[in-house]
Amino acid sequence: MQDATKTSRKATFPTGIAGSGMTSVELDIPTSEPPVLPPNEDLSVVGKRTPRLDGRLKVTGAARYTADVRLPNMLHAKVITATVPHARVKSVDISAAEKAPGVRAVHVLERLLGSAVVRDSSKEIASKYPIVRYSGQPIAAIAATSPGAAEDAAKLVKVEYEVLPFVVDADEARKPGAPLVFPAPADMAATAGGGGGGGGLTQAGNVRGPARGGMFGPPRGDVENGFAAAEVIVEGEFRTQVQTHSPLETHGVVADWRSDGLTVYSSTQGTASVRDELAEVFGLPKTQVRVITEFMGGGFGAKFGAGNEGVLATHLSKKAGAPVRLMFDRRTEQLAAGNRPSSHQKLRLGAMKDGTLKAIHLVNFGTAGVGTGAGAGGPAQNMYECPAVLTEEADVFVNAGPAASFRAPGHPQGCFALEQVIDELAERIAVDPLALRDRIDTSESRRLERRLGAERIGWSRRKAPGSDPGPVKRGIGVAQSVWYRFTDMDSACEVRIARDGSVELLSAVQDIGGGIRTALAQVVAEELGLQAADITVRIGDTNFPIGPASGGSVTTNSITPAARNAAHDVKMQLASLVAAELGVEPSGVVMRGGTVAAGAGGKSLTFRQAARRLKTEQIAGLASRSANYSDGKRAFDRYGGVQFVEVAVDTETGVIRVERVVAVHDCGRPINPLAIESQVNGGVLQGISYALYENRQLDRNTGHMVNPNLEQYKILGARETPVIETILIEEYRGRSSTDAGGIGEPATVPTAGAVANAVYNAIGVRLREMPMTPARVLAAMAAARKEGGRA
Amino acid sequence: MSAPVPLTHITRARNGRPAKRRAQFTVNGEPVDVLFAPHKTLLEVLREDLNLTGTKHGCELGECGACAVLVDGEPVLACLVLGLDAEGRDVTTVEGMADGPALHPIQEAFAQYGAAQCGYCTPSFMLTAQVLLEKNPSPSRDEIREALSSSICRCTGYVKIYEAVELAAARMRGEEADILEEAIYGR
Numbered sequence: 001m002q003d004a005t006k007t008s009r010k011a012t013f014p015t016g017i018a019g020s021g022m023t024s025v026e027l028d029i030p031t032s033e034p035p036v037l038p039p040n041e042d043l044s045v046v047g048k049r050t051p052r053l054d055g056r057l058k059v060t061g062a063a064r065y066t067a068d069v070r071l072p073n074m075l076h077a078k079v080i081t082a083t084v085p086h087a088r089v090k091s092v093d094i095s096a097a098e099k100a101p102g103v104r105a106v107h108v109l110e111r112l113l114g115s116a117v118v119r120d121s122s123k124e125i126a127s128k129y130p131i132v133r134y135s136g137q138p139i140a141a142i143a144a145t146s147p148g149a150a151e152d153a154a155k156l157v158k159v160e161y162e163v164l165p166f167v168v169d170a171d172e173a174r175k176p177g178a179p180l181v182f183p184a185p186a187d188m189a190a191t192a193g194g195g196g197g198g199g200g201l202t203q204a205g206n207v208r209g210p211a212r213g214g215m216f217g218p219p220r221g222d223v224e225n226g227f228a229a230a231e232v233i234v235e236g237e238f239r240t241q242v243q244t245h246s247p248l249e250t251h252g253v254v255a256d257w258r259s260d261g262l263t264v265y266s267s268t269q270g271t272a273s274v275r276d277e278l279a280e281v282f283g284l285p286k287t288q289v290r291v292i293t294e295f296m297g298g299g300f301g302a303k304f305g306a307g308n309e310g311v312l313a314t315h316l317s318k319k320a321g322a323p324v325r326l327m328f329d330r331r332t333e334q335l336a337a338g339n340r341p342s343s344h345q346k347l348r349l350g351a352m353k354d355g356t357l358k359a360i361h362l363v364n365f366g367t368a369g370v371g372t373g374a375g376a377g378g379p380a381q382n383m384y385e386c387p388a389v390l391t392e393e394a395d396v397f398v399n400a401g402p403a404a405s406f407r408a409p410g411h412p413q414g415c416f417a418l419e420q421v422i423d424e425l426a427e428r429i430a431v432d433p434l435a436l437r438d439r440i441d442t443s444e445s446r447r448l449e450r451r452l453g454a455e456r457i458g459w460s461r462r463k464a465p466g467s468d469p470g471p472v473k474r475g476i477g478v479a480q481s482v483w484y485r486f487t488d489m490d491s492a493c494e495v496r497i498a499r500d501g502s503v504e505l506l507s508a509v510q511d512i513g514g515g516i517r518t519a520l521a522q523v524v525a526e527e528l529g530l531q532a533a534d535i536t537v538r539i540g541d542t543n544f545p546i547g548p549a550s551g552g553s554v555t556t557n558s559i560t561p562a563a564r565n566a567a568h569d570v571k572m573q574l575a576s577l578v579a580a581e582l583g584v585e586p587s588g589v590v591m592r593g594g595t596v597a598a599g600a601g602g603k604s605l606t607f608r609q610a611a612r613r614l615k616t617e618q619i620a621g622l623a624s625r626s627a628n629y630s631d632g633k634r635a636f637d638r639y640g641g642v643q644f645v646e647v648a649v650d651t652e653t654g655v656i657r658v659e660r661v662v663a664v665h666d667c668g669r670p671i672n673p674l675a676i677e678s679q680v681n682g683g684v685l686q687g688i689s690y691a692l693y694e695n696r697q698l699d700r701n702t703g704h705m706v707n708p709n710l711e712q713y714k715i716l717g718a719r720e721t722p723v724i725e726t727i728l729i730e731e732y733r734g735r736s737s738t739d740a741g742g743i744g745e746p747a748t749v750p751t752a753g754a755v756a757n758a759v760y761n762a763i764g765v766r767l768r769e770m771p772m773t774p775a776r777v778l779a780a781m782a783a784a785r786k787e788g789g790r791a
Numbered sequence: 792m793s794a795p796v797p798l799t800h801i802t803r804a805r806n807g808r809p810a811k812r813r814a815q816f817t818v819n820g821e822p823v824d825v826l827f828a829p830h831k832t833l834l835e836v837l838r839e840d841l842n843l844t845g846t847k848h849g850c851e852l853g854e855c856g857a858c859a860v861l862v863d864g865e866p867v868l869a870c871l872v873l874g875l876d877a878e879g880r881d882v883t884t885v886e887g888m889a890d891g892p893a894l895h896p897i898q899e900a901f902a903q904y905g906a907a908q909c910g911y912c913t914p915s916f917m918l919t920a921q922v923l924l925e926k927n928p929s930p931s932r933d934e935i936r937e938a939l940s941s942s943i944c945r946c947t948g949y950v951k952i953y954e955a956v957e958l959a960a961a962r963m964r965g966e967e968a969d970i971l972e973e974a975i976y977g978r
């Protein structure tokens with residue numbers, strides 16, 4: 001590896017939005033970096049709609065997911081979970097279970113993962129076993145020769161509880177004298193996808209915090225002065241519910257403990273994160289833990305680290321001396337595998353009559369169950385230009401499963417509040433909502449996105465709120481997205497060329513459904529003048545060079561530059577071998593359209609012919625992500641995104657139907673628009689589902705989840721899916737050798753807010769609580785009528 | 792989706808293992824003769840005893856649709872049917888959709904359109920679509936929605952799934968059809 005700090009060169013990068021006035025910027029970049037990649041219109045593979053390389057495996061049923069892994073002598077595990085929401089476990093009697101037919105191992109958890117822990121361990125309730133703090137908390141697991149035998153034996157495990165008082169309702173939990181979820185202040189570490197809640201905050205009862213400020217720093221300016229100077233003040237109180245990730249493939253692993261190391265097949269978003277956690281728990285060197293994720297059936301932020309399931313399966317495998325398969329059932333998935341925290345936001349906004357913002361103040365209480373990280377302040381802090389911003393956010397502990405990062409942690413809930421208040425401000429000062437945003441939003445990409453989206457949806461058709469005659473009223477609404485271009489430096493690839501001209505890329509990075517496998521092939525193919533289908537991509541295995549965890553929309557941004565750098569390295573090796581024959585310097589060798597040539601019109605070889613000149617069977621390039629290029633002046637990069645939603649609200653039944661969505665997004669340089677559209681569609685779908693249907697309901701009398709399934713936990717289905725039109729803009733910033741970005745999070749951030757604004761436009765009544773169910777629609781309309789009657 | 796094959800009573804032996812029972816039926820055109828515990832669902836028999844893991848397990852409660860297979864040509868949730876109830880019947884799974892190396896037009900279209908994102912729900916959608924297109928070669932978008940409403944997809948937003956079914960339908964009608972090449976770019 002070259003030392004980048006000592007050897008740099010100047011390079012000129014395209015910047016700006018394609019088709020909308022591109023300029024360029026000169027930057028110092030490490031000499032080891034490949035030449036500047038031109039904009040997509042000058043490329044032949046990158047930026048083209050490319051079917052997934054693994055499409056065939058997926059449509060034939062041949063793609064192997066963790067749930068499908070079958071190893072010789074494999075045992076099947078069943079998890080024993082807590083049947084009460086809060087208790088000290090006095091004893092766990094496994095004697096009968098151990099003797100049951102087919103049982104090979106039983107393990108009782110001695111440490112629980114994924115939950116906050118009491119900061120000062122001497123203040124934790126004394127107990128041999130982890131304290132049960134939510135119904136469904138894993139306690140033990142059994143491995144047996146068949147799933148049925150494991151299930152039968154699980155019923156023989158006797159857990160004796162000393163039941164403790166519990167609280168599952170966040171409002172109740174905030175009251176003085178509420179049952180304490182933790183006896184003393186507790187903290188939880190963040191995961192790769194976000195979450196966590198900052199260490200060391202004060203805690204009173206179940207309320208931890210508030211934390212002031214956000215991930216980009218402390219509060220800005222002085223909100224009191226801001227409100228004093230403001231000519232208009234708008235405010236609102238908003239509530240959002242807990243949403244569960246509900247991936248179709250539940251959390252699970254197949255763990256195979258052997259004397260020479262541990263191999264784990266895991267349904268994960270971060271192969272390396274699973275390896276690291278297991279190495280730590282079992283005291284193994286990382287080199288002796290191998291984690292494999294060939295295909296995985298969705299995660300959305302909940303699948304990082306080994307989790308309790310990974311630890312249990314590994315213990316069982318170690319004890320039984322055989323591989324153990326442990327997949328959560330749907331119920332445990334709903335209870336113990338993560339969720340999006342709730343929020344209860346009071347948002348206050350001060351502005352001048354021309355719309356200029358003077359102050360934003362957000363107070364939020366959210367619950368992440370026995371976890372932390374319920375903040376929703378990101379949009380308030382980072383979307384609009386405002387001199388004074390104060391966010392005060394507290395986690396409220398309740399006896400429910402811990403939250404996990406969920407697609408843009410905090411942001412959909414934050415936008416639900418912020419984007420409605422911005423619309424209210426527009427109405428108060430009698431300005432069109434888009435015109436107001438044009439004034440207060442400095443993002444150039446969102447400015448263009450508003451214009452493109454408005455044209456597409458037909459914003460000019462938008463009527464006054466509630467003005468449709470008849471019981472079914474239609475409306476159009478808009479909301480904006482904000483997310484951040486995070487980079488995971490643990491991103492490396494190896495690219496190999498074999499003497500037969502075949503090309504292979506290796507990396508531990510996993511494809512969680514976003515399509516990184518194909519994007520990597522496109523980047524390598526572009527560099528070597530081949531087609532994406534010519535590249536064999538082997539990923540999802542920690543035996544390969546380190547890959548980033550797929551969370552926070554980091555994957556494409558982080559790993560594609562490593563792929564290009566590695567491809568460029570091996571390309572130059574090949575070029576050096578054939579340069580003399582072609583009569584040029586290696587730097588003059590051009591690879592394009594399957595040929596290796598001495599520039600345009602010069603001597604040329606096919607790629608295969610060139611590969612035949614290899615002196616050894618194989619050459620390889622290994623490269624890592626280098627730090628983002630920068631001129632030292634620019635602020636942290638953000639993504640935009642604007643979504644327009646058209647709804648029909650039946651004012652007699654209260655049913656909201658989303659009919660059409662126009663989603664306009666940016667994600668740096670698009671690598672595969674086909675995959676990006678899918679991601680946007682999926683983000684919109686999850687946003688609508690969140691806005692209208694999904695709701696984890698806990699019974700405050702028993703502490704149990706009422707709907708731990710996929711039937712009463714309602715997820716939007718094929719029937720309720722609207723027309724979704726995606727418009728993508730191509731934005732260049734000169735940040736890396738591919739300048740690509742991510743799209744997973746931005747695509748779901750604004751949807752619920754846009755639905756709410758569309759509902760207001762349809763019926764003239766604001767819904768400030770999610771999910772926006774028919775009952776809530778009718779109640780809000782009745783309340784508005786009452787108020788109207790009084791006025 | 793039509794009603795599942797009638798469910799006989801599921802009993803699980805508490806102690807000792809129940810005697811295995813034998814069933815003979817065809818899977819993807821091949822006769823099979825399997826011995827399995829009588830309480831096993833068709834989903835378990837397919838995945839565990841016949842090693843056909845293309846049929847997915849999402850909930851085992853009849854709620855997610857991921858386990859859909861065809862029994863005598865009708866979509867059925869394999870987690871709600873006992874393996875013994877497959878006796879004498881004709882079961883089709885995703886592994887049986889292709890004709891040797893040649894993909895079924897539905898598979899082709901799903902792969903081309905990126906209708907499989909994580910891909911976990913894909914087999915169920917394709918099999919259900921196959922039945923739809925056999926009965927109705929030119930379904931409207933609403934008819935497609937309706938026919939596919941028994942499965943959940945958490946990734947795709949369904950749009951690419953509908954487009955893939957429409958593309959496959961056109962090709963199966965003998966029309967020249969290809970995927971929309973246009974990416975709607977903001978310029």
Ligand code: FES
Nearest residue numbers: 850851854856870
């Ligand atoms: S596994 Fe059969 S419906 Fe979910």
Ligand code: FES
Nearest residue numbers: 909910944945946
């Ligand atoms: S593609 Fe992931 S569930 Fe449908």
